[in-house]
Amino acid sequence: MATDEPASEHALRASRTYGAAADHYRRAALGFWDRFGAATVSRLRLPPGGTVLDLCCGAGASAIPAARAVGPAGTVLGIDVAAPLLELARARAADEGLANIEFRHGDATRTGLPDGGFDAVVCVFGVFFAPDMAAFAREMWRLTRPRGVLAVTTWGPGLFEPANSLFWRCVGEVEPALFKAFNPWDEITAPAALAGLFSRAGVPAPAVVAEAGQHRLDHPDRFWDIVLGSGYRATVDALSPEQRDQIRQSLLAELRAREIACLRTDAVFGTAARPPEPAADQAGNRDGQAERDGRDGRARISEPQGQGGMAGEPGDDRRVDGAVKPVRRALVREQGAEHRDEDRAASEQDTRPGTGGGGQQGPAGPRAFHEPPREKSHHPIRACPVCLHR
Numbered sequence: 001m002a003t004d005e006p007a008s009e010h011a012l013r014a015s016r017t018y019g020a021a022a023d024h025y026r027r028a029a030l031g032f033w034d035r036f037g038a039a040t041v042s043r044l045r046l047p048p049g050g051t052v053l054d055l056c057c058g059a060g061a062s063a064i065p066a067a068r069a070v071g072p073a074g075t076v077l078g079i080d081v082a083a084p085l086l087e088l089a090r091a092r093a094a095d096e097g098l099a100n101i102e103f104r105h106g107d108a109t110r111t112g113l114p115d116g117g118f119d120a121v122v123c124v125f126g127v128f129f130a131p132d133m134a135a136f137a138r139e140m141w142r143l144t145r146p147r148g149v150l151a152v153t154t155w156g157p158g159l160f161e162p163a164n165s166l167f168w169r170c171v172g173e174v175e176p177a178l179f180k181a182f183n184p185w186d187e188i189t190a191p192a193a194l195a196g197l198f199s200r201a202g203v204p205a206p207a208v209v210a211e212a213g214q215h216r217l218d219h220p221d222r223f224w225d226i227v228l229g230s231g232y233r234a235t236v237d238a239l240s241p242e243q244r245d246q247i248r249q250s251l252l253a254e255l256r257a258r259e260i261a262c263l264r265t266d267a268v269f270g271t272a273a274r275p276p277e278p279a280a281d282q283a284g285n286r287d288g289q290a291e292r293d294g295r296d297g298r299a300r301i302s303e304p305q306g307q308g309g310m311a312g313e314p315g316d317d318r319r320v321d322g323a324v325k326p327v328r329r330a331l332v333r334e335q336g337a338e339h340r341d342e343d344r345a346a347s348e349q350d351t352r353p354g355t356g357g358g359g360q361q362g363p364a365g366p367r368a369f370h371e372p373p374r375e376k377s378h379h380p381i382r383a384c385p386v387c388l389h390r
């Protein structure tokens with residue numbers, strides 16, 4: 001383990017779930033792990049020679065691109081509680097000849113690592129497993145050195161819809177006690193919720209960008225690979241073999257009948273550049289520099305336009321023209337940002353249609369070399385023929 005402290009009950013549950021999921025984690029249908037890991041790292045402009053800590057690193061989806069980015073002079077430490085995923089990660093690193101990366105088994109919320117030890121701290125689809133997400137984010141911030149960067153990526157709303165709802169419906173019919181009994185990724189899906197989490201963790205001025213996404217399967221049956229290679233595995237492994245088979249058959253029959261092979265995979269990327277040491281910071285504040293830099297403590301949030309969540313949802317006619325409309329940029333005061341999705345309306349918003357800036361105004365002053373890149377507008381999303389014709 002990374003520390004002598006025993007792992008928490010939550011961590012042990014994650015260990016069982018993802019340890020089991022390791023046998024499907026690298027299947028083609030689960031290519032989204034690598035895609036979002038790489039997308040998170042690409043926002044950070046990691047410099048050669050940088051030091052990176054990847055918490056809840058899984059099979060190395062973000063740690064491996066980070067190791068490539070920092071090069072032989074840099075180092076990456078990945079920590080996860082699921083030993084079989086770490087084995088996959090080590091094998092991948094060895095295949096690539098990456099000697100600058102170490103994967104360590106342990107509870108990411110209790111690493112015992114020293115303050116400010118890393119230029120970048122990354123956590124992709126892991127923060128919501130912690131019983132106290134704010135404490136976990138505060139711990140990540142503690143590990144981030146001044147002028148370093150923290151990156152936390154979460155899923156957006158409606159993950160894997162429309163298959164997700166069908167999965168839970170089938171589970172509820174067969175074993176009601178397991179209906180959504182384990183789906184922590186739904187705890188924090190709105191950009192304002194992630195901004196609120198940063199705020200509660202004492203992380204100032206995060207840039208939070210929501211991106212609509214879709215994930216295509218070769219065949220509807222491939223959704224079962226996702227079930228077995230993701231957090232759904234906790235539910236499936238709690239069923240009897242007969243129940244599992246019943247759910248698999250009814251779910252796949254429904255997915256095939258509706259030709260569902262395109263799934264919603266929206267994500268929310270949160271980044272925050274850690275200000276320089278206090279002395280330099282105070283000097284900056286004296287002449288108002290912090291305000292101009294975007295270090296005024298306010299979150300910069302970028303989310304797709306419209307009230308109904310992110311564009312790109314299967315059946316969402318905002319996709320019909322093949323592109324998502326320009327994003328709306330919202331400024332949310334730290335104190336106003338709530339951590340529940342339904343409280344999104346509490347946000348104080350500065351609507352500037354067409355800016356498409358992604359809200360990444362982050363420190364412009366003396367440029368932190370890890371400063372996240374300014375965002376372009378959202379990528380166009382092509383209409384999915386399967387979903388549109390459903």
Ligand SMILES: C[S@@+](CC[C@H](N)C(=O)[O-])C[C@H]1O[C@@H](n2cnc3c(N)ncnc32)[C@H](O)[C@@H]1O
Nearest residue numbers: 011014018033056058061080081082107108129
């Ligand atoms: C959804 S997976 C994401 C893994 C990886 N970041 C990726 O994007 O592929 C969540 C990971 O968090 C790990 N995890 C959850 N709680 C943890 C904890 N307290 N300490 C270490 N790892 C944890 C799980 O074992 C699992 O590998």
